[in-house]
Amino acid sequence: MAYIEVTHETRSFRNGDQLTVANRDLTFTVERGAVVTILGPSGAGKSTLLNILGGMDSPTSGQVKIDGVDISRFTPKQLTTYRRQAVGFVFQFYNLIPNLTARENVELASQITQDARDVDQTLALVGLSDRARNFPAQLSGGEQQRVAIARAVAKNPKLLLCDEPTGALDYQTGKQVLQVIQDAAKQTGTTVIIVTHNSAIAQMGDQVIRINDAQIQSVHHNAHPTPLADIEW
Ligand SMILES: Nc1ncnc2c1ncn2[C@@H]1O[C@H](COP(=O)(O)OP(=O)(O)O)[C@@H](O)[C@H]1O
Numbered sequence: 001m002a003y004i005e006v007t008h009e010t011r012s013f014r015n016g017d018q019l020t021v022a023n024r025d026l027t028f029t030v031e032r033g034a035v036v037t038i039l040g041p042s043g044a045g046k047s048t049l050l051n052i053l054g055g056m057d058s059p060t061s062g063q064v065k066i067d068g069v070d071i072s073r074f075t076p077k078q079l080t081t082y083r084r085q086a087v088g089f090v091f092q093f094y095n096l097i098p099n100l101t102a103r104e105n106v107e108l109a110s111q112i113t114q115d116a117r118d119v120d121q122t123l124a125l126v127g128l129s130d131r132a133r134n135f136p137a138q139l140s141g142g143e144q145q146r147v148a149i150a151r152a153v154a155k156n157p158k159l160l161l162c163d164e165p166t167g168a169l170d171y172q173t174g175k176q177v178l179q180v181i182q183d184a185a186k187q188t189g190t191t192v193i194i195v196t197h198n199s200a201i202a203q204m205g206d207q208v209i210r211i212n213d214a215q216i217q218s219v220h221h222n223a224h225p226t227p228l229a230d231i232e233w
Pocket residue numbers: 013014015020021022040041042043044045046047048049
């Protein structure tokens with residue numbers, strides 16, 4: 001059984017008489033432990049899909065099974081538990097709490113979940129042991145994003161969801177951050193989904209899902225994903 005099974009997932013938004021279909025009849029599967037990239041232009045429906053996978057939103061119709069359980073029928077309370085226990089999020093803007101140190105930001109996330117990872121080991125995993133006592137404003141953008149990755153990974157999530165994680169970073173820093181995500185995923189066996197509008201970055205995925213105009217254009221399985229060191233954009 002695939003770890004993620006999305007079947008005929010549709011999400012539309014109504015604003016007055018205007019109906020926007022953000023995801024139209026999406027069907028795909030993802031194997032446990034895969035690093036998946038979702039590629040598509042701005043407005044294609046990528047964040048809508050990620051939010052649904054992460055239990056921040058629910059589809060208008062269709063099924064979204066995670067580990068055999070259909071989360072599309074979850075109550076708000078079940079969704080809260082799912083987000084807390086099963087999902088780690090990394091966003092374009094790091095969303096760290098400014099008056100907590102790097103370590104405290106990670107610790108806070110680890111406290112809301114059962115079965116959390118060790119905070120210091122997780123900071124070491126993202127290469128930030130020596131910056132643990134710094135506040136976000138004392139860290140570079142790349143370091144702040146690594147704290148955000150540590151915060152997500154410390155929850156020991158089944159699913160790590162990253163929405164344009166390098167969108168605010170320069171080229172080299174972006175590459176380093178993607179490497180940290182990939183290494184953390186492979187070391188912990190976490191299933192990872194990375195949203196990007198950059199087709200070069202997408203080649204790091206074991207699976208590349210192209211979305212355009214709310215629909216899936218193609219699903220490509222990479223037997224040999226391109227190593228990040230070889231990716232140029
Ligand atoms: N909460 C919402 N209410 C109304 N329209 C939305 C909402 N969220 C997304 N949309 C619309 O759905 C479409 C897809 O948006 P989004 O998933 O954010 O695309 P992407 O992340 O690929 O840029 C866009 O037309 C966007 O305006």
